[in-house]
Amino acid sequence: MRLLKQNIEKKTGAGTATLLPEEPEDMWHAYNLIRPNDLLRASAVRKVVTESGSGSRSNERVHTMLTIRVTKLDFDPQAAQLHVSGRVAEENKVVKLGAFHTLDLELQRNFVLEKSEGWDSVALDMLKEAINQDAKAQLWAVIMKEGLANICLVTDHQTILRQRIETTLPRKRAGSTDHDKQLQKFFQITFDSLLRQIDLANPIPLLLASPAFTATQFQQFMKNQAASGNAKQLNGILAKTTVAQAASGHLHSLSEVLASPAVTSKLSDTKFARETQLVDRFFELMRKEDARAWYGPRECEHAVAQGAVGKGGGVLLISNGLFRSQEMEVRKRWVLLVDDVKGQGGEVRVLSSMHESGRRLESLGGIAVILTYPIEDLDELVGDGDEEDAPEMDQMNGDIARPNGVEGCVEHEDIDFL
């Protein structure tokens, strides 16, 4: 994403930013930047019905610039499309004020964003991250086991499951070669699907991960295919292929694969690897029953209030899903928390809810802290009577359980952390 123009006042946060999305990933950033109630100005195609004096009507499609006040966002990660609905906030000759319109943000078409409550620190960080041009790590990952393959694209901010291949493999049985045959067929299907997804001309690293030797077998299969068929292009990918061990063929094993030293040494140190390491560290502390690791909104707020997430190792892990709340109050609460931690000198990590590490965090309620000093029985301090936490957790997990992680459907309307 490119920042074409901005006039944001540091103090108040008022002002606008003109942005130009250049690649699909930018839609994800836009999705995180644009909040309900914001003012968004972008080009639109609008059907205009004109009625002549005699009463005959004529339809016309008019290209126009529209400014809307956002009411709803709809993000489709598979297609990397963002649809923003809202009411027209600035009248022009084709639309009336208050008319509804849905803007489809498009690549290479700039839009102007103005925050309703001003640009807060989190929004500015997000903007910075969005316009950061150098960190563009991407890789294809195939997490597989015999009979199951998940082909996904891992970018800095998202893990997009592009295709899931599931076939039934007969078990081994004496005197039958069905298993081997079907396995080859399964590899062929996976291979074909992979080729359809990846861009052969411009290869990016490919990671094959599986328990046991399925991934190795698949790599061999790819090599054989390269040797027999369209070799030149495939060789580019084969050179960039890494094979790793995964605990299972399911997608959630990806996080541990990405964190494994075998992979991090080969792939550049990317954002997701760092995030994964942090989440791992948190889980490790939890496992050791270290009282420095806590999760859950109340506990974290309490810990931050006590100043335990400060200099010297204090880390706040927060899922960006929380900032996507429809309600201004809820968002403000988290922004405040983030600012608090930053003020204390702690580290804040906003984890992408579209990443495996972010998903793991979301199962903990979307927020976790690593404290600088242990606080025993923080949950007791917070109190036991927080019955309303349960439905909220369910809500979050309901989202996570969705295999494709279609983020656009996630509505945090009824999340109430109070």
Add this chain to the structure above:
Amino acid sequence: MQRVKNLGYDEDEPYDDEDDVYEEEADPGYTAEDKDNFAALTPVVRAELEEAGVQASDKDIGDSLWHYYWDVDKSASYLKNSRTPRTQQQGAKKEDKPKAKSKFDEAAQKSAEKAADWFRDVPWTHIPPEMEGRIVPEEPAMPMPKLLGGSSKLAKLAEERREKAAAAANVAQIPAPNGVLSSLDRLSKPQDTKENDTPQPKAEPKKYPIRKKREPTPPPKEPTPPPPEPEEEKPDLRASPTGFGRTLASSQLSGHRAASMTLKDMLGSEITEDPFKGPSPDDTVLRAQQHSKGLTNTSKTKQSSTNGLAKKTEALKLGENTPSAPAQPKVRSRGLDVPKLWAEEKSKRKASAAFVVIGHVDHGKSTLMGRLLLDAGAVSQRDVDRYQKQATELGKSSFALAWVMDTGTEERERGVTVDIAQHHFSTDSVAFTILDAPGHRDFVPNMIGGASMADLAVLVVDANQLESGMKGQTREHVLLAKAVGLKRIVVAVNKLDSTAPNAWSQDMFQEVKGNVVKFLGESGFAKEDVMVVPCSGLSGENVAKAPEASGPAAWVAETDLTLLKALEQSVPSEVSGDALKRPLRMQVADVFRGGITNPLSVSGRMTAGNAQAADAVLVQPSGETAAVRGVEVNGEPRDYAVAGQICTLHLTDIDPIHIRSGDVVCSAAQPVSVVTSFLAKIEALDSLLPQSVDVHLGRLHVAGNISQLVATVDTKGETLKKKPRMVKAGQTALLKVTVEDDVPVEDGETVVLRAQGGTVGFGTIERTSA
């Protein structure tokens, strides 16, 4: 051929000409044996003919012999019959047609000698339509040789017909020259066009059907000697109109047989008999089946009435009452009262048990089982020798016995078991099923699937490497065996032949035994359910046979049982009759192609209920119905299978895409519920947080989440703490688990949770809720 005949019928000696051609073409078909037969039988026939005063050429005799399959009497009588009437007929014909013949005959003779000559000026492709001749085989033109075996009665009939035909020829004088013309016009173009202009052909078709009707009067099945046909042809051919007219006039039946012939067909050497005249073999079979179908239908009604009587059991009702029993017409239900039969046959039946072989990788599980099968006689020494040879070629000679179980190519190449291997053998008293589990940590999911199908476990421990095993999969497998509900365990302390410093060290065995028994006790196995035996899988001591009294392992015979004996003693009691009466439940362990007759088969352990052929079943979670086509237990077809057995069901009426391993085949009336989340009481082996886990339900392996830590509970099930921050290792807790896919589960099923390649918890499902 056909054309040759058409032309030849008017000749003085049409048979000779025709036979000439026929012979020429058929000759290559005669084998040396045939020729011998000709030589031997021709004189005999000739003698008989001479007795009757009939003259016949060698060729004719040979022909008739050929057609009658060397039956001298029949061919002789045929020749007699055929010779006598012909002269009369020919005489009549000669009178009828005074001229036009000479020219025609010439052409016919010429063409008969070489059919190809006709087409001298005909282009090979793009034949102008006026040149195209269409030849339509007549129905009785060439009956199949099947109709052989003529009798005097038949000959009489044929004669009668011939006379009639002759009379008809007299009457129909106009068509006769026309027929000649039409034959001729095929030879020369201008004539053809002329002929098409004449109105006469129009009249012909009218006449034609009449004659046609008459011809088939002899019942088609009646045996007719083939050679008389040419004579019958005469009237037909004479009247034969152009192809177009023929097609118009022909009835539907013959119409669709009016296939045009290609040039090749005419020049080719094929005999122009209609191969499709009689009923095809398929037709005959179909007709036979139809008859038998009537039979099955009647017996079917009987069957259902007996079913009505035997409606006592629920299981039977399932099979009969469900509306979705599409296989009913295909598979006949025998309507067995399975629980009753099962109880009745109890005394006749051997005890049976399935055991899963568990233990750390490379502790010799597969080899030990290979040895057990070899010594129990379930695998021949020859097979093992073959494996030995192949394994030696790969440089892995010590793996030969393991190859009995490890049949996969990957497994053999890498020398590691990947998936559960299933094998049956039986001793005098017990029928065993071996489930050989993989020991490698990457294949623990497969081991869970295998363990969930077993009645007892055999833990194989390498006496020399107890420590590594206890850190690794020996521990995990034991816990998993416990988790899936196995009560009895036989510990085989393996590789005692290679203990250091001296083999078969009794102290070593006692030490290992002590450690293992202690660990099993801690894991929750009762002392009386644990048996420990020393053995060596590779050398075979104390597996099926006790070691020799003189060797270093002599002490074993005095103190311990052989592995096989220990297994026989550990066989658990049979499943109670109640389990049989419950609705059918069977988790699919494998979906495969059972063979040509059974394109879709599933195998697995039946956990409840029973199944027999023609039962309607439901596959969950797909919710597709299927019908049981057949049942196999231990690789043998059975009438039924019951709970507790590892069986194979052959299914029909379902697409294979609806069945995956891990699915549940259940009764259609009371299907298993399909959920995406459930409440489970989990014993934590590692600290549990709300996190993603792999959820194992027997063979089923899905990704899931611990979405909520509901409460920690104590052993009595009383709540200790609601909403704990985390569940520590060793604690028991109620957890809400959500899974990514729909899973078929029931309350009380065992569930195993794994994360990052290790087992983190196991327990039972408390409540399934949507």
